[in-house]
Amino acid sequence: MPTLIPQNQIQEFIGHTTEPTDWLKVEQQRINEFAECTLDRQFIHVDPEAAKATPFGTTIAHGFLTLSLLSHFAEQLQVGIEGIQMGVNYGLDKVRFINPVKVNSNIRARAKVLDILEKNPGQYQLKLEVTIEIEDESKPALIAEWLFLQFV
Incomplete structure (x- = not known):
């Protein structure tokens, strides 16, 4: 469900955490x-037989694949300033790959609003801490600080 933030209540949403997205299977x-x-094409990603001999026992997703799937999850996370006309990816401040995503694992995302800054009238920068969780794992796959520009 989208989180629309009224412009006059921005500070109240700092620390807000979204509901998790749906699971996505990484095949x-x-x-x-x-x-x-x-x-x-490193073997740990594409050669199931060779990957069996590693500590993971199977192939794993590229860290950058997991990171790139943030784009897929963004639609479900939908955090925005009320009246948003357009939003653009502004980059990442920090990314940490914490736990590998083994083949056929399910992953999902959740986000926490870290900061909202009005850079110019009607132009807001949102900083979200996004966590990619792995089903049945205690440690997440990654945690990233993701920046967006939104225009109202």
Whole structure:
């Protein structure tokens, strides 16, 4: 469910945490296609037989694949200033890959509003701490500080 933040209540939403998104299964085909796009064909990602001999016991998703799936989850997270006309990705302040995503794992995202700054009239910068969780794992796959510009 979208979180629309009234312009006169911005400070009240600092610290707000969204509901988690739906789960997404990370299958070998997605990992292989990402390997082809990025030319990162390291065996730990694309060779199930060789990956069995690693501490993970199976292939794992690229960290950057997991990070790139933030774009998929953003639609469900939907945190925005009321009256938003447009929003753009402004970048990342910090990314930490904490736990590998093993093939066929389910992942989802949740976000916490860290800061909202009105950079110019009608132009807001949102900083979200986004966590990608792995189903049945105690540690998340990654935590990132993600920046957006929104225009009202």
